[in-house]
Amino acid sequence: MPPEGAPAGSGPAAPPSAGRGTAQRPRLLVLEDGRRIPVRSWGLSSGRVRGVAPDGARIEFPSSELDLAATLEAELLRTAGPIPASPAEPEPGGITFLGWEEAGTAPARTQVPEDPPRDEGFWRALAEEARRRVTDGEAGVMRLEKELADARRLTAQTSLDVASHGGAREVALWHPELREALEKARQEEQAKTRELADARARLEKARRELEQDLPEAARRAGALPGWLRP
DSSP: OOTTSSSSSSOOOOOOOTTOOOOOOOOOETTTTTEEEEEEEEEEEETTTEOOOOOSSSEEEGGGGGGGHHHHHHTTTTSSSSOOOOOOOOOOOOOOOOOSTTTTTTOOBBBSSSOOOHHHHHHHOOOOOHHHHHHHHHHHHHHHHHHHHHHHHHHHHHHHHHHHOOOHHHHHHHHHHHHHHHHHHHHHHHHHHHHHHHHHHHHHHHIIIIIIHHHHHHHHTTGGGGGGGO
16 A cells, blocks of 8 residues: 555655666776776777866877776776765876866866767777787787896806806806896896786786676677677
């Protein structure tokens, strides 16, 4: 039965719809350095991220600075749960706010829908960026693997030179230049080892973005699978 005083035939109140009475989280761009930039809209073009800030200022920065996985995750969470506190105003850094030609001038403004649609061009640009990151990452890993192999050969050869001169004690006394060369070779090998580990981690992240994060975000947004293909 309806509650006392309720009109006849009325039932329980329907939950508010996503587009009526409920607020969404702000759309965020997440950068590789952890900064989070609120935007009303954004997209990729020619290796640049271009967006519009909530106040209408246009934003632009290199796509390499965008944490694609974190940005896609923020997009998926945008309609879930309560709105978090507004992010702090980001330091400009490498971010260009178009129209700020000198200190004190107002940024350029542009009119965009509050929640612009994610069309085929948007998703194709994201997929192209994700594929580029994988390609660049694979090339970087191959280059560093070669450089590490060269560094290891140099360390081994320098170690043989030290041994041929009587070992570490004799070299320390009579051939300090060999000792310095060996120390330098070892440091170079260690540095290349760290660089290769970092490059492999970046490549793994790029592959995960291309193969998992991006398809999932596109699926939830209703994008067609073909929009992500080359």
